[in-house]
Structure formats: C-alpha cells, structure tokens
Amino acid sequence: MIKTLPVLLSLASTMAFAQMTPEGLWRNVDDKTGEAKAEIRIAATPSGALNGRIEKALTESSEPNCTLCTGDRKDKPKLGMEIIRGAKKNASEALWEGGKILDPENGKEYTLRMTLQEEGKKLQIRGYIGPFYRTQVWTRVE
Template sequence: MKQAVLAVAVAATLGTPTLAQGASITGVWNTGSEGGKVQIYRCGDAYCGRIVDAARLRANPDQRDERNSNPRLRDRKLKGLVVLRDVTGGPTEWSGGPVYDPETGDGARSAKITLLSNDKLRIKGCVAVFCRTKIWTRAK
C-alpha cells in the first residue's frame, strides 16, 4: 500500500510543471501568431510589453498598426509598440492593463498573466465579460 501511495505522489509531482525559484515574466516571448515576439520588461513598479519582432515586420520593418480599430492610431509603427502596460503582482500571477492585440486591432482594459511554467505564460484580456486567452512561450 505504501508503495502505491508513493508511486501516485511521485507521478503527481512529475506531471506538474514546477517553477524555478525566482522565475520571472521578463524576457522575450513568442506570441504564437504571425511569428510575433513581445519583450516583457520592468516599467517603474510594473511590467510592460513591446513588440520586438513579427513576420509582418520582417517583410516590412516600417509596418504600421493598420488593423487598429481606432483610425487615428493606424499610423503607429508596430516595431516597439507597447502592447501591455501597468501589470503588477507576482510571483505567478499578475494583472493590470491595458493589453492590445495588433493582429486583430482590438484591445482590452484589463489583462491577467499567469506564469504556467518557466517557459509558458497565459495572457488573458477581457472587455466587460468577454475574454480572450493566448499562450505565449519563452523565446530561446
């Protein structure tokens, strides 16, 4: 019986991703769409994120935010565009916002970030009761 309990405990531990001590959300993350990469960095007492790469940028480094739902913002350059602002918390969950998705041109006032493992983030943006979630992986 003791061996069965020990085997279940070991299997449960091995199946659960662990976070290295001091794991951080800072760094460059693959957004999972359009070859996008976002750098998350400290901005004062919070975290922010800016676009550092995407397939559209490799094709045209001067690419503009043409999909933005606000016509007045469509002339902004995508490279360096801040898409995540004022996120605070930790060590495994952060919240704040706004968050912006240049792929769709839509933004959300609030965001929630969960560090699922050292190399995986869940980003959730909500407008009222409607939410959208994406999984980002740490760029190598």
C-alpha cells in the same frame, strides 16, 4: 574555485528568479491559427509595473502600421510598439493583472491577466472585455 562559487550561486539564483517573472523575451502564438507571430520583450518600469514591446515580427503583416489603433499608437509601426502596459503582480506568485494589452491587428485594447505556467517556461495571456476574453499561451525564448 572557492572564489567563483559565490558568483555561480548568484548566477543560478538570478536565472531561477528570471523564470518566475514574466520579464524577458516571449514568442506569441496566434490563438486562431497556432502560428508564431512575434517576439515580445516584457520589462519592468521604474514603478514596478510590467510593459511589453514587439521586438521582432515572425510573420509579415498586411499592414505594418497600427491603423486601427487609437491614442498615441494610432498609425504607428507595429514593430517596436508597446502592446502591454501597467501589469502589476498580484498576491499570487505567478499572477500579474490590472494592465492592458493591445491587439495591433484589430486595434482593440483588453484588460490583462498574465499567469506563469510550467515553471516560467510558458505565459498564459488573457485579455478581457467585460465577461468575454481571449487567451494565448506564449513561450519563453531562451
């Protein structure tokens, strides 16, 4: 029993840390319809920035490829597409910004700000173009 205590403590601290970072699997909800659309996996890059990919589609898209995208994502499949790039942790413990987020439905890329909520169970995603922004709240997939 004493030998397993350090392992259990390590596991508990890892689980607590995982909840205080956007890293992990998230279910996004459309800000217009309230419908769950996809699951996005957010992971750290070797430089420490966060990127996110569409791992699973929860609704059917009329267009499986991103025909409205530009650059390296033009006409690529939405499933598996990297939609978050380069988010970095701010001095605040629960804020990541400076990256970009892509809406593959309209091909627009927004300046990104992510804020953890409810002890890491929810993630507020805000995309900006100038003074205008869109906000979604994603739910962590356990």
